[in-house]
Amino acid sequence: MTYILHLIIIFDIFTILCLSLNILTGHLGLFSLSHALFYGIGAYTVSLLMLKLGWPFIISLIFTVIVGGCFGFVLAKITSKARDADYILITLAVQVIGYSILINWTGLTNGPFGLSGIPRPVFGSNALTGSGLALFSTVLMGIIGLMLKMIQDSPFGRTLKAIRENELAATSFGVDANAFIRKSTILAGALAALAGSLYAIYATYIDPSSFSISESILFVLILVIGGSGNIKGPIIGALIVTLLPEALRFFNITANHAAEMRQVIFGMTIVLLMLLRPHGVAGAYRLE
Amino acid sequence: MIKWEIAWLRRITNYNSKICIPMPTLEIRELSKAFGGNRILENISLGFSGGGLTAIVGLNGSGKTTLLDLLCGIASPDDGDILVNGHSILKLPMHRVFQLGIARLFQDIRIFEELTVLENVMAAMPSERYNGLVSAIFMRPSMITNEKHREIRANQILKAVGLRIRASALGGNISYGEQRLLALARLFATNSSILLLDEPCSGIKTKLAENLLKTARDFTQQGSIAIVVEHNLNLVAKFADSILVIAKQGIHEVSQSMIQDGHSLAALIERLS
Numbered sequence: 339m340t341y342i343l344h345l346i347i348i349f350d351i352f353t354i355l356c357l358s359l360n361i362l363t364g365h366l367g368l369f370s371l372s373h374a375l376f377y378g379i380g381a382y383t384v385s386l387l388m389l390k391l392g393w394p395f396i397i398s399l400i401f402t403v404i405v406g407g408c409f410g411f412v413l414a415k416i417t418s419k420a421r422d423a424d425y426i427l428i429t430l431a432v433q434v435i436g437y438s439i440l441i442n443w444t445g446l447t448n449g450p451f452g453l454s455g456i457p458r459p460v461f462g463s464n465a466l467t468g469s470g471l472a473l474f475s476t477v478l479m480g481i482i483g484l485m486l487k488m489i490q491d492s493p494f495g496r497t498l499k500a501i502r503e504n505e506l507a508a509t510s511f512g513v514d515a516n517a518f519i520r521k522s523t524i525l526a527g528a529l530a531a532l533a534g535s536l537y538a539i540y541a542t543y544i545d546p547s548s549f550s551i552s553e554s555i556l557f558v559l560i561l562v563i564g565g566s567g568n569i570k571g572p573i574i575g576a577l578i579v580t581l582l583p584e585a586l587r588f589f590n591i592t593a594n595h596a597a598e599m600r601q602v603i604f605g606m607t608i609v610l611l612m613l614l615r616p617h618g619v620a621g622a623y624r625l626e
Numbered sequence: 627m628i629k630w631e632i633a634w635l636r637r638i639t640n641y642n643s644k645i646c647i648p649m650p651t652l653e654i655r656e657l658s659k660a661f662g663g664n665r666i667l668e669n670i671s672l673g674f675s676g677g678g679l680t681a682i683v684g685l686n687g688s689g690k691t692t693l694l695d696l697l698c699g700i701a702s703p704d705d706g707d708i709l710v711n712g713h714s715i716l717k718l719p720m721h722r723v724f725q726l727g728i729a730r731l732f733q734d735i736r737i738f739e740e741l742t743v744l745e746n747v748m749a750a751m752p753s754e755r756y757n758g759l760v761s762a763i764f765m766r767p768s769m770i771t772n773e774k775h776r777e778i779r780a781n782q783i784l785k786a787v788g789l790r791i792r793a794s795a796l797g798g799n800i801s802y803g804e805q806r807l808l809a810l811a812r813l814f815a816t817n818s819s820i821l822l823l824d825e826p827c828s829g830i831k832t833k834l835a836e837n838l839l840k841t842a843r844d845f846t847q848q849g850s851i852a853i854v855v856e857h858n859l860n861l862v863a864k865f866a867d868s869i870l871v872i873a874k875q876g877i878h879e880v881s882q883s884m885i886q887d888g889h890s891l892a893a894l895i896e897r898l899s
Contacts, residue, residue: 485763492762492769493748493776500738500749503797507736510698511750511816512724513757521759567740623740 343472347540349580350475351533356560356572357486358529361522363558364566364623365495367502368421368519371554372413372429375436376527378549380406380534382440382447385456385544395459399535406531407524414523418516421505433551440546452545456538466539475536482529487569498522499567502623562608565621574620578607649849650711650727650819651675652697657706659692666692670706670877672870674820677849679842681862683891684872690855691733693872694822697853698730699723710820725752729818733825733855735809739798743789743808746797747780748773750812780815787811787841803830810838814845821845823854827861839865859885859894871898 355377362368383405387398413432420428440447447453458465459474466474489495500508501515509515538544556579564575582603586596616624652674659667666689674680684690695701697708699720708715710726718726729750738746761769784790787807792800797808806826813821823842827835839854843865846852856862862869863885871878873895884894 488766489759489762493757493773494759494762496741496745496749497757499741499745503738503740504736506700506720507732507738508749509720510724510730510732510736511812512721512752514719514721525759 340468343468345580345584346472347475347536349576350472350479351536351540352560352576352580353479353573354482354533354536355530355557356564356576357482357569358526358533359557360561360566360569360572361486361489361498361526361529363561363625364568364571364621365490365498365502366519366522367623368417369426369558369625370429370526371426371551371558372433372436373526373530373557374549374551374553375433376406376409376530377534377537377553378436378440378544378546379409379527380531381538381544381549382453382534383531384535385453385538386446388457388539389453389455395457395539399532402531402535403528406534407528409531410524410527411520413527414516414520417523418520430551433554437546437550440549447546450545450547452543454543456542456544458542459539471540475540478532478536482532483569483573490569494518559604559608561618561621562625563604563611563618565618565623566625567617567621567623571618571621575618578619649676650851651709652728652820652851653709654697655707655709657693657696657708658704659689659696659701660704667696667703667872668876672877674851674853677846677851678867679839679846679852679854679865680868680870681866682853682855682870682872683857683859683862683894685891685895688872688874690872691824694730694824694853694855697820698728698822724816724818727819729813729816729821731809731813731821731823731826733828735805737797737805737808739796741797742794743784743797743800743804744777744780744793746808747783747811747815748776750815751776751779752816783811783815787814803834806830806834806838810841819850821850821852823852825855825857827856827858832861835861836864843867857891859891871895873898 355373359370359373362370380402383402384398387393387401388395393401413429416432417425417428441449443449458467458471460466464470497508497513497518501513501518505515537548560575560579561572563578564573565571583596583600586599591599611618654670654672657667657670658665670693682690682693692701696703699715699718699722702716710728713726715723715726738749741749781790781793784793787810789804789807789811792804797805800808810826813823821842826838826842830838835858839861842852842854854866863882866882869880869882869885871880871894878898880894880898
């Protein structure tokens with residue numbers, strides 16, 4: 339039962355992360371490689387607020403979402419004139435710089451040793467564990483999915499797609515593309531930080547290795563596998579990536595080799611998808 | 627056969643209009659633009675008011691598209707000024723220039739390929755209030771009502787240009803000629819009073835090109851300004867209310883009779899010099 343709950347929570351976290359990345363990558367066509375950093379900012383912010391300042395979980399969570407949004411605003415400002423390859427390179431640089439700060443600012447983050455003993459949220463007199471945490475993360479994921487579906491089907495969502503398809507044409511129809519990209523990046527940053535908060539209170543221990551460039555690449559791969567530009571693509575991608583390592587258990591592969599096998603299977607899946615289904619399993623937009 | 631219902635088209639595109647100006651004016655004052663030391667436009671001064679279709683003709687590289695780029699805010703002039711209804715558009719970003727009533731049809735069409743034909747038209751309709759992130763979540767009932775109105779208008783515009791039947795097709799999946807019509811439909815959907823059309827007829831059949839220019843000209847009958855860059859002198863002579871020739875010596879207004887004489891563009895420019 340605990341194992342199933344673990345899978346549910348990891349799936350919820352991946353889904354929130356990839357839905358937030360989908361705002362940038364799927365709807366706007368901006369290939370961001372700094373999403374793990376926002377995830378990390380969320381995890382560290384909520385942990386520090388709860389550990390060092392003793393703030394209650396809900397207040398810490400709200401503050402963390404705001405912090406994530408603020409960092410999203412900063413990223414949007416930095417990348418305001420960058421598109422395509424320039425955007426990828428800048429987000430890569432931001433990820434690398436941010437990761438270095440997480441590693442080296444030991445006074446705040448405890449460096450590579452990370453932060454341990456992160457308290458679980460307490461509702462009433464009980465700490466949220468197991469099924470309670472799974473229910474909480476699933477409800478949160480459902481609300482976010484619904485909210486993003488509403489955005490996708492609104493004039494705002496249509497405008498994002500118009501910017502993705504042809505920014506100059508969209509601008510010629512009175513669209514302030516930078517303002518739309520800025521709002522979307524704030525939203526994506528806030529939601530990624532929220533996913534980081536969930537991870538921190540679930541794992542109760544965080545260190546910078548969970549927020550490295552390889553994690554950013556993994557999130558993009560989830561979108562490549564599941565598909566992007568809609569809601570179901572990232573959800574299916576998160577489901578595949580959550581269940582794939584578990585499937586390896588049935589093939590008697592030792593834990594030492596499971597990580598390598600996962601990489602091999604991811605690689606093969608991506609090659610096959612590129613050849614047979616470039617939109618991903620359930621996507622509406624082909625990443626270019 | 628495409629049915630062109632111009633009066634009706636004008637009525638529906640002006641429906642609930644907030645930015646359409648009945649009698650717009652566009653003034654170009656001593657405009658100059660150079661690229662890498664190569665002077666493309668020099669001291670161009672023009673005035674447009676009271677509606678009508680103006681055609682701009684000229685040889686390749688004479689600065690026709692550059693002039694449109696300056697008028698819609700894509701590029702900035704080196705010298706001179708552009709006034710829309712008395713307001714200078716210099717230093718304004720392109721989306722703000724649009725809000726003053728200038729809309730552009732690009733030579734390379736720039737369709738939103740992964741949006742449906744209907745969505746392409748709806749994306750061109752200005753609506754500050756319901757385009758926001760907040761209204762998508764917290765103002766859903768009024769946003770949905772607004773969307774229904776937009777959809778009705780978009781369908782009417784598509785019907786008028788003969789694309790109603792293709793409304794649900796993706797923009798990237800329709801033919802080149804249909805994409806040209808879609809680009810025109812999007813332009814009408816903007817409610818703008820000054821339309822800039824960069825070679826709208828290139829690559830399409832003569833009959834379709836005639837219908838397209840006729841629609842644009844009829845659209846200007848109630849006061850809108852349309853400026854069309856076009857190579858085909860026969861089409862220009864047939865549909866333009868006034869004709870401007872851009873050459874190295876400057877910009878000249880020519881009569882339709884000069885073009886109807888059957889001269890080529892090069893010969894016409896030589897006569898002007």
